[in-house]
Amino acid sequence: MRIGELAERTGTSRRLLRYYEEQGLIVAGRGPNGYRDYDEPTVDRVIQVRGLLDAGLPTRIIKQILPCLDKPRTIYFPDATPEMIATLEAERDRMTRRAECLLRNRDAIGEYLDAVREYNRVQV
Amino acid sequence: MRIGELAERTGTSRRLLRYYEEQGLIVAGRGPNGYRDYDEPTVDRVIQVRGLLDAGLPTRIIKQILPCLDKPRTIYFPDATPEMIATLEAERDRMTRRAECLLRNRDAIGEYLDAVREYNRVQV
DNA sequence: TCAAACCCTCACATTGATGTGAAGGTCTAC
């Protein structure tokens, strides 16, 4: 598919799709005219990238972890250097903390909303 | 306490503490010399703010949800307009999705790390 | 064949979260 379709299906501007490619987060084939040509799995890939970006990860990190997230596993394990492993472990832990922070505060918002609803119920 | 101590205790630059104040995320008293003066709870507040920022929330949103997160609840409920409620609900749901994305990808990293370890165990 | 709707690259603009440094006031300890 071409960039317009991918943009529409992922809710992402063309500009950003080109940016993600520049950052090495997605790859695109090229047609005989220089048009970019994307395959189907790229749709999910873009959605995944956006989720990670939205969750606060920078493209630099996303690029590092993306290869590990492929199913089925296609990675050539020997390439996993100790530094790489350490980076991944650190990032995994940071993601855990991030998620915990998010859920904790989300629950607090939920409690607040409950309290407001209760207040309104009694008041009305 | 003054800004230097708060900076040290929260691992946050003075510059950023002033920025958070400018954004309305924290408040500071002032000494007779114009020095900022922070109370103890501000330490946790800053840590919470940093957690939310790190999780990808912009200061604009953080400012909106912070008042709901105070314990004990000190908010004046009638101030909660329907728009505010809607914003909070939307943000709560976004936070849920964010956390899910984070945990899903974290688990995938974990699986990858397990696979690598298994590979190395067998290989060696 | 012509217009509309695509696509390309390039480059400059913006926004939010930060860093850095200048110019200057204050406090503490010697």
Added chain:
DNA sequence: GTAGACCTTCACATCAATGTGAGGGTTTGA
């Protein structure tokens, strides 16, 4: 009283993620 370590405001710089538009080629359908 003077040096060093604080603090203040202000302003300019940077970086990543985006927007926007110019200038130009391609595809498609009337």
